[in-house]
Amino acid sequence: MAKKKVVSRQKKASSTGKTAMDKPKCGLCGKSGRLTLTECCGQVICDDEDEYVMFSFARNSCHRNHSRYTLCAFHFNEGHTGDWRECDDCKGEFETELYVSYGTNEYNFVKLANPPKFKPTRCAKCKKTIRLGEDGYSISGGKYFCERCTGLDIAKLLSK
Ligand SMILES: [Zn+2]
Ligand SMILES: [Zn+2]
Ligand SMILES: [Zn+2]
Ligand SMILES: [Zn+2]
Numbered sequence: 001m002a003k004k005k006v007v008s009r010q011k012k013a014s015s016t017g018k019t020a021m022d023k024p025k026c027g028l029c030g031k032s033g034r035l036t037l038t039e040c041c042g043q044v045i046c047d048d049e050d051e052y053v054m055f056s057f058a059r060n061s062c063h064r065n066h067s068r069y070t071l072c073a074f075h076f077n078e079g080h081t082g083d084w085r086e087c088d089d090c091k092g093e094f095e096t097e098l099y100v101s102y103g104t105n106e107y108n109f110v111k112l113a114n115p116p117k118f119k120p121t122r123c124a125k126c127k128k129t130i131r132l133g134e135d136g137y138s139i140s141g142g143k144y145f146c147e148r149c150t151g152l153d154i155a156k157l158l159s160k
Contacts, residue, residue: 070103072084100133101132
């Protein structure tokens with residue numbers, strides 16, 4: 001299936017700026033601490049999943065970020081075939097905006113070359129643009145609400 005030719009690496013490695021002397025480094029943050037390889041794409045990445053605090057939603061774990069917020073990992077976990085960047089199944093799974101975000105965010109080693117265009121999502125209440133990949137938001141009745149408006153609603157509920 002893979003028709004791509006393996007490019008010989010015997011030529012100067014300088015095109016990537018790497019030399020054989022380099023210590024392995026996380027491909028996302030560049031740290032060279034405890035490292036592992038991603039299951040989905042075999043890239044060197046921080047082995048830091050256990051530093052994640054449950055339910056903190058912190059995004060300080062390279063490994064977790066890649067396995068949670070990228071199409072690469074999703075595609076792998078869902079057992080899709082081929083390259084995730086050409087995968088129609090992945091495209092069908094997400095809102096276009098999320099698809100683009102998951103395919104181009106900083107947790108990717110390789111990004112979508114030609115991300116599809118999408119209309120920005122706006123808060124149904126205050127009309128602020130919500131970046132689905134980054135901002136907090138809630139969905140209610142098929143409508144999106146920004147973090148602020150969601151918070152206001154919760155405050156209202158709590159004060160009752
Ligand atoms: Zn890292
Ligand atoms: Zn991957
Ligand atoms: Zn896929
Ligand atoms: Zn709002």
